[in-house]
Amino acid sequence: MTRRLLFIGSGILGMMSASAAAKAGAFSEIIATEQAFGSIGASHYSGGVHFPYGRQARTRSLTRKSAVALAAMAGSDVNGWYRPLALRVAAGPDEAINPAQFTEPLDAARPDIGSLAPNFSDDTRFWNIGGAHVADVPALIAQLQRELVAKIRVAHGLRCIRLREKGDAAEAEFATGEIITADAVILAAGPWIVQPPFRELAETFSIRIKKVVALHLDRTSTPDDPLIFMPGVDAFLLPQPGVSRWLFSYTSADWDVRPETLACGLSRADLRAGRAVLEQFCPELGRDLTFGRVFCDAYSPTGPPVVARLMSKSRIIPAGAANGSGYRFSAQLAREAVALAAEDITVPRG
Template identity: 25%
Template sequence: MQRHDLVIVGGGIVGSFAAYFARSAHPDWQIAVIESRAIGTGATRFSAGVHLPTGSSAHIRTLATRSAQVYAEIDALGMTPAEPGLDAFWVVPGAGLKALAAEANGWTIGPATDAQESQFRASYPDAVLVDDEVLAFGGTARRFDPPQIARQLLQHVGGEGLALFEGVRVAQMRVGNDGDTVLTSELGLELRARRTLLCNGPWLSGLLGPTVADALGLRVKKVAAMHLATGRQPEGEGGAGADGAADGARAALFWPGSDAYIVPLKGRAQHLLSFASREWDCDPDSGRIALSADDYRVAEAIIARHFSDWRPQICGGRVFCDTYAQDRQPIARIHPEWPSVAIAGAGGGAGFRLAPAIAEQAITLLEQGVP
């Protein structure tokens, strides 16, 4: 039976960052990453990859700020850079502007100036503000390619001392009297680990089992986004629009009240509309995870509320699942029964945005708990 200093279950963005931090701190460790599909697939494959360091709680703001620092660090190492930054605009009720400004950490959100509103109109000429809504400006949203980053992280830490097991699904997990975890795959492969990190996204609850998952308040929810055929290309990828405005205006638009945002898709005359799907307790292995009629109704309602004559056409989208905690706070903690096992996840659809900090905290917990 193979024995490792650390076994990471899940080769998505969290697991890849966990390997990165573990290898950086402990170059002598024998590390294994087990992924039931391929590195960078699963939920990571469908992530929009949008990063902006905001958060509805102090905990999430701290995670988002640290994650932004780490993404800057891997840029400096020559890993996949983000696309050019998108100026961030926000539409909120006037009374909610102060609360929105408090969600920014290390930067500011404030009422848009006349010049900023003109910039906004160049990107979204048909957007409307209703009731007492105001336009605010602040922050730079960055878009990344999450699957490519996951692969590059493991390439960066690869070589001797790193074992990758793709297409291997863990079926059973137990902890022996010596504290080692024994993980057994569906086909009988066994790995012994001094430390184990579980970060397999929407499959986390299944591996933990219902007793532990329920005790931690974990549920699986569908996460969805629509692609809109807007006919407007990002800057540098098209000419001027019919109204004479440059298609080159680049901006992200956030509606916190609708739990939604819209960003241009690189290389396409399309935008991505992210919104909150209402489907809970999904089975990520059912083969039935798809955009539903209800998803279309939710997306269409957002478009109808926030745009007038602009008639973007929904042309499909992307859909996956993620684990959510009851309090909507991400988890990086030791297993309630096994001190050599850590749990990292419950990103609640923001796993990419918070992945570096979640992974780093989990590795630190394992360092502290297991000499």
């Protein structure tokens, strides 16, 4: 029997899910659509950082399972899209660190914090921890598309304008006039999920969009420098030796932004907010945050991402709202979304 699976959105979650679906073999036809050519959404701006951490049991589980799957995908070719990293956890003098929130053991034995060591406050505490890596997310998406070229159809330039349940199928209509009917639809639209025609689904799951900012620190980094994670302020410093700088990602407080309005770049407020966070640990480095990148991502109200049916028999499955951690959770979220889509939900005809 022919079973068709449709993906709306071909970022990291969409393509990881398409790969999982091709391997599972539950669908005879797989179509992945993307409204642009290539990845222009959150995946394009992603730092690709994977660290073994989660505030909730659900996010820790996603992190652990995805880490195993991503390492297996990378195999021995660690010079491609995947690069293992040493990781240091940093905390202020009065900040409590909960070891249970990490999926790997913390080790306080004389951590080497690399070339930025002289810039940290003397009262900053550090731990060693394993299990971190960084990925070139657009390169991974391109690799998946090459690997799947004979197994799935990837359709660029298709903007969905209507998505609905229709009898025992789901139907997506695109701005080109094309209509695709499928047995199941995995909606991996990233921050566009709050816009028509998906807005009702987003409201049902209370999904909101928040700005994501990563600033470029104008200090040279080396291949031996570690990733430095600051869980208390939800920020990290990522060495980028290939471009002779660091990437500083911090948590923005700007909610309900729209992806199409962020093309104007960083604001003065973005720089000011990032400098204030970094200067809690490195008082002299804030002035070296002068440029960077800004976009947005979908966030769930409870923290863990959304992978669910709207109703028990629904054929439309929103997948995402990964709170800026789409890559870190992608492998396991993809498996869960495909497993849900593959369930037999045939409605008896009356």
